[in-house]
Amino acid sequence: MPQTDHDLAPGFPGNADIVALTDWRHELHRHPELSGQEAATAQRVTDMLAPTNPDRVLTGLGGHGVAAVYEGTEDGPAILLRCELDALPIEELGDRPYRSEVPGKGHLCGHDGHMAILAGVARWLAANRPLRGRVILLFQPAEEDGSGAARVIADPRFADIKPDYALSLHNMPGLPLGHAALETGPMACxxxxxxxxxxxxxxxxxxxxxxxxxxxxxxxxxxxxxxxxxxxxxxxxxxxxxxxxxxxxxxxxxxxxxxxxxxxxxxxxxxxxxxxxxxxxxxxxxxxxxxxxxxxxxxxxxxxxRDCVNDAEAVELMAAALRAENIPLEPGRLPMRASEDFGRFGDHAKSAMMLLGSGTGCAALHNPDYDFPDSLIAVGARIFVQCLRQRLY
The missing domain is CATH 3.30.70.360 (Alpha-Beta Plaits)
Structure with missing residues (x-):
């Protein structure tokens, strides 16, 4: 029987993980790149992945996309976890020490935090290879202009890593910190x-x-x-x-x-x-x-x-992970008005995206003073680890 109890990843992430992941998130935050221009960000991702010893790393996927593949030794499903590389053409305000160093550009949607979450999963996979199937960590380019998912899928190499499940999350100001919104059906407009x-x-x-x-x-x-x-x-x-x-x-x-x-x-x-x-x-x-x-x-x-629609089986996979982590669900939050090009993966896999609350006092997405809450890095990484444990361990 699949195991989903909370202690399957004891001590993860540890203090050293949290410090390293937070520092890396801040480094990404200082160096934002716009859709289709994420070359340096992609290189930072590739460098981060190297010590986790993935079986394959695909670079230049659909532009500047990076996909790391961790293979199990037995047959099983392929699970893709996706985050985004790109930032926004907005001048960041505020005096945080890791403020954007690029005039007129900023990570003001939290994609730097989403990347740090997947970096946390990569660190866990380095010591916990899947027993069956495969894990694909996709760092997708050009989400903000809606072109990135389509280009990744159109890349001939995508057929080699085509997943059975595609999962993603997005932080959401206004939703209580660490709470989640997840439902079957329409997710984003x-x-x-x-x-x-x-x-x-x-x-x-x-x-x-x-x-x-x-x-x-x-x-x-x-x-x-x-x-x-x-x-x-x-x-x-x-x-x-x-x-x-x-x-x-x-x-x-x-x-x-x-x-x-x-x-x-x-x-x-x-x-x-x-x-x-x-x-x-x-x-x-x-x-x-x-x-x-x-x-x-x-x-x-x-x-x-495209519209983004959550598959029932993929939703249950994520919902079980939320239950294992004792994360409260907030009903009635979906679909959201905003759009997400993650919906295109639903043509190729059972897909689901959830919202992860970044707090009721957090500045709104795309606001010039927005900043991703570092405390969500560990929360998001553990959610994804629990999803993997259900099917691949």
């Missing part, structure tokens, strides 16, 4: 960035009637698009949200009436199916607004995130 360009013809500012201005169309489109969202709770299958994030009209000149405008809108729904309907509505609104004012238009999409 689908979203995408819609960039709209409207093109007319410039004119002298004294004779705007001789040009074709996008101003009126833009003024109609912004409330119209935001009005497409139903709002409400993400648990409602019909939840949708359209958020204007950027707008530009013309050039910064007083003598020129504008001939072009650009509008950025983030579309968000609980499911991929509802996203298709929201996209159709938004595109129809753009077509109508442009045609009414004699403008041409174009639409393209960026930061495309």
């Amino acid at each position: 689908a979203s995408r960035g819609m960039r709209i360009t409207l093109t007319g013809r410039t004119a002298h500012a004294s004779q705007p009637e001789t040009g074709v201005s996008p101003v009126a169309a833009m003024s109609r489109l912004m409330p119209l698009l935001t009005g497409l969202g139903r709002g409400g709770a993400p648990a409602d299958p019909d939840f949708s949200l359209a958020t204007v994030t950027h707008a530009r009209i013309g050039e910064p000149a007083f003598g020129v009436a504008p001939g072009q405008a650009e509008l950025w809108v983030t579309l968000r729904t609980q499911s991929d199916a509802k996203m298709a309907a929201l996209v159709a509505q938004a595109e129809a609104a753009v077509v109508e607004a442009a045609a009414a004012d004699g403008l041409t238009h174009s639409v393209d999409y960026h930061d495309v995130f």
Whole structure:
């Protein structure tokens, strides 16, 4: 019978582990890199993994991804544990001694802490090789722009490490420190960035009637698009949200009436199916607004995130680990409005992601003063170790 009792990893992590993992997290925090630019971070990960003697290390996976593989001696399932490498284009505020040393960039979503958690699992695996199956520790690139998981999966080498289970966690401010949120079904919303360009013809500012201005169309489109969202709770299958994030009209000149405008809108729904309907509505609104004012238009999409749906068997695997660690579950927290490209692994494995509370007094994710709580490193590592023990030991 699988064993899941609390003492299967006695003394882990020890004081020396905690000090080393915390120091390493702070080193990552000082040197953030943006999506697709994580070369130095990936090298730090590779250097960290070396003393744990994985059977294989894949580098450059889907970009700068790193995957460490620990093989058992008997047949069994493959379990992938995933964290993220990338940081955000946000200037960090605060005076902590390990504050970001890179202007305009910061680990303000906690990916440095998630990496430290998997580093803790790697240290445990060095002394506790799986008896069966395999463990894959994936340090994934480019989560923040939604491209990383797709690129990892598209890498031909992914087929060699294709997992049976894919598990992940994300810290969550507002959730009590060390508590968890985990449910079967929708976990995170689908979203995408819609960039709209409207093109007319410039004119002298004294004779705007001789040009074709996008101003009126833009003024109609912004409330119209935001009005497409139903709002409400993400648990409602019909939840949708359209958020204007950027707008530009013309050039910064007083003598020129504008001939072009650009509008950025983030579309968000609980499911991929509802996203298709929201996209159709938004595109129809753009077509109508442009045609009414004699403008041409174009639409393209960026930061495309699939919906993230938790598999029931994978959820139970993580739930058993939470019970073994006496970690309280907070009901009614899922799905979250935010998006996660981890959902793509659900096409290839039984997958589940949980939220791990970083405290009710913690600054929100993506805030300039956010910082990952170091106390969660040990908690997260033990949760993942308990997941591995259930299937591979």
